[in-house]
Amino acid sequence: MEHPILFVSLLLEKLGLPVPHGLVGHTLLEKLVSPHMTYTWLLMLFLIIVPKLTMGSKLTLVPSKSQNFWEVIIGGLEEFMTENMGKDGARMMFPMIATFALYILVANLVGLMPGFMSPTSNLNITLGCTLIVFVTTHILGLKYHGLGYVKHFLGPMPWLIPLMLPIEIVSHLARILSLSIRLFGNIMAKEVLLAILFMLAGAYFAPLPILVLGVLVSVVQAGVFVLLSVIYFSGAMEHAH
Amino acid sequence: MPENRKEIMKLLADFGTIGMAVAFSIFIGVGIGYFLDNKVFGGRTRPWFTLIFLGVGVAAAFKNLYMMTKRKDL
Numbered sequence: 651m652e653h654p655i656l657f658v659s660l661l662l663e664k665l666g667l668p669v670p671h672g673l674v675g676h677t678l679l680e681k682l683v684s685p686h687m688t689y690t691w692l693l694m695l696f697l698i699i700v701p702k703l704t705m706g707s708k709l710t711l712v713p714s715k716s717q718n719f720w721e722v723i724i725g726g727l728e729e730f731m732t733e734n735m736g737k738d739g740a741r742m743m744f745p746m747i748a749t750f751a752l753y754i755l756v757a758n759l760v761g762l763m764p765g766f767m768s769p770t771s772n773l774n775i776t777l778g779c780t781l782i783v784f785v786t787t788h789i790l791g792l793k794y795h796g797l798g799y800v801k802h803f804l805g806p807m808p809w810l811i812p813l814m815l816p817i818e819i820v821s822h823l824a825r826i827l828s829l830s831i832r833l834f835g836n837i838m839a840k841e842v843l844l845a846i847l848f849m850l851a852g853a854y855f856a857p858l859p860i861l862v863l864g865v866l867v868s869v870v871q872a873g874v875f876v877l878l879s880v881i882y883f884s885g886a887m888e889h890a891h
Numbered sequence: 892m893p894e895n896r897k898e899i900m901k902l903l904a905d906f907g908t909i910g911m912a913v914a915f916s917i918f919i920g921v922g923i924g925y926f927l928d929n930k931v932f933g934g935r936t937r938p939w940f941t942l943i944f945l946g947v948g949v950a951a952a953f954k955n956l957y958m959m960t961k962r963k964d965l
Contacts (some may be wrong), residue, residue, distance in 0.1 A: 813950070816944075818951075820919050820947055824916040825912075827919065828908060828912055873900070878904070
C-alpha cells in the first residue's frame with residue numbers, strides 16, 4: 651500500500667534519485683532514499699532543530715514559555731521512569747528512553763499530515779527500535795547481576811530447569827515480536843485506513859473521525875512502547891524471583 | 892494527570908498486552924520447531940520438533956498468564 655503523495659519522495663525524485671515505488675528498493679541507494687528512511691531523517695532534523703530554536707541556548711531559573719513546555723515533557727518522563735526504575739536506573743537510561751519516546755511520538759503523529767508518512771508504519775523501523783530495547787535489557791541484566799543473570803531464566807526450582815529454560819527463552823523472544831508488531835500494526839492500520847478513506851470520499855471529510863482516532867492511537871502507542879521498555883529494563887535490573 | 896488515572900493507564904497497558912504475549916509465544920514456539928525440523932534436520936524429524944516446541948510455546952503463554960495472576964502490586 652502506497653501513500654498517495656509524499657513530498658520528500660517527490661523532491662528526491664525531481665533531484666534524479668531512484669526513489670523506490672514499492673516498500674523497499676533493491677540497490678543500496680534505493681534503500682537509502684526509500685520513504686521511511688527519508689522521513690526518519692526529516693524527523694531527526696525536526697527533533698534536533700526545533701528544541702534548539704524554541705528553547706534558545708541558555709536555560710533560565712524562571713522558565714520562559716517554551717522552556718516550560720520542554721520542562722513539562724522531560725520532567726514528566728523522568729518522574730515516570732524514577733517511579734519504575736529507581737533514581738539511578740532512571741538517570742542511566744533516561745537519554746535512550748526519552749529519545750524513543752519523542753521519536754516514536756513525533757513519528758506516529760506526522761503521518762496525520764497530508765504529504766507525510768509515519769516511519770513507524772514500516773516494520774523495519776519498529777523492529778530496529780525493539781531490537782535495541784531487547785539487547786539493552788540483557789546488557790543491563792548482565793551488568794547488574796553478572797553471571798547470576800542466568801537465574802532469571804532458570805525458574806524457581808532446580809529440577810524444573812529443563813522445562814523452564816526453553817519456556818523463558820520463548821517468552822523473551824515473544825517480547826521482540828509483540829513490541830514491534832504492536833506499534834507497526836497500529837500505525838500502519840491508521841495510515842492505510844486514512845489513505846483508503848481519502849481516496850474514496852476525501853471531499854466529504856470522511857477521514858476526519860479517523861484523524862481524531864489517529865491522534866489518540868499515536869499517543870497511546872508511543873506511551874505503551876516506552877512503558878513496556880521501562881518495565882522490561884526494571885525486570886532485568888531487579889533480583890530473580 | 893491525577894495519580895489514580897496514571898495507575899489505571901499503566902495497568903491498561905500491562906493487561907492489554909496479555910493477548911499478544913500469548914499469541915506470539917505460541918508463534919515463536921512453532922517457528923523454532925519448524926526451523927529445527929526443516930532447516931537443521933532437513934525434514935527427517937518432520938512433525939516432532941514442531942509439535943514439541945508448540946507445546947513449549949503454549950507452556951510459555953500460560954506461564955505469562957500465571958505470572959500475571961501472581962502479581963503483588965495490584
